[in-house]
Amino acid sequence: MGHDDYKEMIPAHALSALDASDERALNEHLATCAECRRDVAEWEATAASLALSVKPMEPSPRVRERILTQIRSDKSVSNVVPFPGAQRNLWNSLGSLGSIAAIILFAALIISVVALWQQNRSLRQQNEFYQLLTEPGSRVAELAGTAEATSATAKLAYNKNGRAILIANGLPRAPQGKQYQLWFIVGNKPPLPGKSFSPDDTGSSTTQDQVPETARNSAVFAVTLEPAGGVNSPTGAIYLRGEL
Amino acid sequence: MRPEQAQNNDIELLNAIVARDEGALADLYDRYRIILFGLLMRILSNREEAEDVLQEVFLQVWRRAADFDENRGRPFTWLVTMARSRGIDRLRSLAARERVAIAGARDEAEAISDAASDAFRSEQRGLITNALDQLPDEQKRPLMLAYFDGLTQSEIAARLGAPLGTVKTRMRTGMMKLRELLAGKDASFGF
Numbered sequence: 001m002g003h004d005d006y007k008e009m010i011p012a013h014a015l016s017a018l019d020a021s022d023e024r025a026l027n028e029h030l031a032t033c034a035e036c037r038r039d040v041a042e043w044e045a046t047a048a049s050l051a052l053s054v055k056p057m058e059p060s061p062r063v064r065e066r067i068l069t070q071i072r073s074d075k076s077v078s079n080v081v082p083f084p085g086a087q088r089n090l091w092n093s094l095g096s097l098g099s100i101a102a103i104i105l106f107a108a109l110i111i112s113v114v115a116l117w118q119q120n121r122s123l124r125q126q127n128e129f130y131q132l133l134t135e136p137g138s139r140v141a142e143l144a145g146t147a148e149a150t151s152a153t154a155k156l157a158y159n160k161n162g163r164a165i166l167i168a169n170g171l172p173r174a175p176q177g178k179q180y181q182l183w184f185i186v187g188n189k190p191p192l193p194g195k196s197f198s199p200d201d202t203g204s205s206t207t208q209d210q211v212p213e214t215a216r217n218s219a220v221f222a223v224t225l226e227p228a229g230g231v232n233s234p235t236g237a238i239y240l241r242g243e244l
Numbered sequence: 245m246r247p248e249q250a251q252n253n254d255i256e257l258l259n260a261i262v263a264r265d266e267g268a269l270a271d272l273y274d275r276y277r278i279i280l281f282g283l284l285m286r287i288l289s290n291r292e293e294a295e296d297v298l299q300e301v302f303l304q305v306w307r308r309a310a311d312f313d314e315n316r317g318r319p320f321t322w323l324v325t326m327a328r329s330r331g332i333d334r335l336r337s338l339a340a341r342e343r344v345a346i347a348g349a350r351d352e353a354e355a356i357s358d359a360a361s362d363a364f365r366s367e368q369r370g371l372i373t374n375a376l377d378q379l380p381d382e383q384k385r386p387l388m389l390a391y392f393d394g395l396t397q398s399e400i401a402a403r404l405g406a407p408l409g410t411v412k413t414r415m416r417t418g419m420m421k422l423r424e425l426l427a428g429k430d431a432s433f434g435f
Contacts, residue, residue, distance in 0.1 A: 008416060011416050014419070015415070017395065017397050018397065022397075042423075044317060045318065045321045048321040048324040049422075050391045051327075053369065053373050054279075056278035056369075059281040059295050060291075063298055067303060067306075070299075071266050135336065136396075161333055192308075193307065212308070212311055232310070
């Protein structure tokens, strides 16, 4: 296939409509052809204009709240300083035993709902992992534990659009104020930050992320221990590492 | 607001997001939420799923704003491409287990009226729908099936019962015509 053949494939590439073998061949060509890379940007703009043909719709105000809450918790998890509570009189407390019982029951209910939700979410994410594996053009990278965690292992599966799921096992519990963070390393460029995650009590974690476009064909994937909420450049030890 | 001005504002917002300014993310969300949510509803036909993906998109913007490269395109294109890609991924992951259920319970979320969005956006919508109306159906359908349903060229050929080579030609011709029709109005799509 020659340059002109690849050039003709770019409009379909901008619509993500190429079949896996064509997509792979075009990506190899794009790595070496600046003219075609410029074409991709132009055709992507044409494809994006199709979004304007759709009727605009208003999402629930809850979405905005959820986004802002999430980013605030990302920023503040490691900075929270407990506020000293006022001393309470024991006799006053006894007067509110009924309230205490109600609070305990409510807390137990919340804990069981959260546990069920987490269980359900974990099952759903594992199903999505296997679903990803069956998609044409999907890839899997195996990550092995380093000296920091010799028994840790992980698999990172992602599809041609970069949608990824990381399943990690055997990781030590992260210390207070710390989380593990995924990294994408391409050549000698600075590592690109991925999501932060905390394994459960068994050292397992299932995390969804997005592999940056530049890291989809060839990259090193690593997991380090970082301040909770994640950082923009790695600072901690590497616990898992693998490459494509 | 005119397109160039809007685009510069978007780039400023993305730079502020890189500097961890959550107000900038809120502003970007306010600016694009109804377009992106409309797109995600068109792809997923389910309000809960579309809202969940919209949330993921803006969390991704928060974490990956530094990846935006203005030499490779406009912020609008970057956001729409990201939202569409995540929407299609979600559609595929739902397909195996829930497509039937979703199809049976299409969420008739209310589209906001054109009057409720600003006039500039309505004008853009008019331009793109006029351009699409000028494409023959045999060229328009493959584009729609690819963009909103996430089908590959082989899947489109099977869906339409047309030879793969024919689908490839129609898709390419349709995209080229669409680009020509929008070319004179390109600045209007700057956002």
